[in-house]
Amino acid sequence: MKMMMVMSEQIATAWALEQAGVTPAFLRREEEEAAPPVYRGDALLVLQGVSLAFGGVRALSDIGFAAREGETLAIIGPNGAGKSSLLNVINGIYRPQSGRVLFRGLDLTGRGARNAARAGIARTFQNIALFKGLSVIDNIVTGRSLAHRAGLFEQILGLPRARREEAEAREEALRLLDFLQLGAFAERQVGALPYGLQKRVELARALAARPRLLLLDEPMAGMSAGEKQDLSDAILAAKARFGMTVVLIEHDIGVVMNLSDHILVLDYGQKIADGTPDAVRDDPRVIEAYLGAGH
Numbered sequence: 001m002k003m004m005m006v007m008s009e010q011i012a013t014a015w016a017l018e019q020a021g022v023t024p025a026f027l028r029r030e031e032e033e034a035a036p037p038v039y040r041g042d043a044l045l046v047l048q049g050v051s052l053a054f055g056g057v058r059a060l061s062d063i064g065f066a067a068r069e070g071e072t073l074a075i076i077g078p079n080g081a082g083k084s085s086l087l088n089v090i091n092g093i094y095r096p097q098s099g100r101v102l103f104r105g106l107d108l109t110g111r112g113a114r115n116a117a118r119a120g121i122a123r124t125f126q127n128i129a130l131f132k133g134l135s136v137i138d139n140i141v142t143g144r145s146l147a148h149r150a151g152l153f154e155q156i157l158g159l160p161r162a163r164r165e166e167a168e169a170r171e172e173a174l175r176l177l178d179f180l181q182l183g184a185f186a187e188r189q190v191g192a193l194p195y196g197l198q199k200r201v202e203l204a205r206a207l208a209a210r211p212r213l214l215l216l217d218e219p220m221a222g223m224s225a226g227e228k229q230d231l232s233d234a235i236l237a238a239k240a241r242f243g244m245t246v247v248l249i250e251h252d253i254g255v256v257m258n259l260s261d262h263i264l265v266l267d268y269g270q271k272i273a274d275g276t277p278d279a280v281r282d283d284p285r286v287i288e289a290y291l292g293a294g295h
């Protein structure tokens, strides 16, 4: 019975991780060795002429931009502007009717979250997608151990290689939790933690995949000012430590100005501004879009 429960939890974890675009680090390293990046410039992510419609609703119209290696790009805009749709296009979940998504020179257009993850893209969700019944550390370790070289039966039977890999995965996860000041909560059940800490655990799980590009969908939604400050600090610390590029959707303009090097503004599916925080803040079209939407 216990074995059945472990297996069903692992299958559910595999599904959720695939949706989240989380790929265990060793799998991704193999991919990189097999297919070295072909892009030679400093733009990590390039979108060209992306248009997406749902039936008659045009969610994105001819969107193009580039995110440089190591920068933090914020996607902002009023409700319904197309921000989540754009993130889903980057992540390969949505296939645009036209245009391309190039990541490190690889064409990932509409190729699904799994391929995006293998190329080095991880993401968090607007609504937390963790296993509430599992401990913090198990949320991070279970997904990693799924793809370890030891097969599922070796893992369940606890054969030596599986035990060693599991121990290594736990040690690595613990180091990550310490780094994000979550070490004290490692054995706590995720569902019992305050919302702000759960958001931080989701960030830890995304970082466990060692992404080159981290997509954060409204990471501060529903947080207090103190929690927002803490998570902003954690994102900056993670960037300094792991050197990845971040693309985030965020409504809190104070957070956006604090975190971003580059801001893209959408309105009714169109790109209306694309530049530094200072340039975007003073752009009359941006002011108009926000005032017009009652922000």
Ligand SMILES: Nc1ncnc2c1ncn2[C@@H]1O[C@H](COP(=O)(O)OP(=O)(O)OP(=O)(O)O)[C@@H](O)[C@H]1O
Residues within 6 Å of the ligand: 054, 057, 058, 059, 077, 078, 079, 080, 081, 082, 083, 084, 085, 086
């Ligand atoms: N799966 C879908 N099916 C039909 N229409 C959709 C779908 N997803 C988004 N839309 C429509 O596409 C447009 C852009 O929506 P999207 O969710 O991308 O905007 P958003 O900027 O993320 O909004 P919010 O800030 O409210 O989350 C909206 O008109 C929305 O109703």
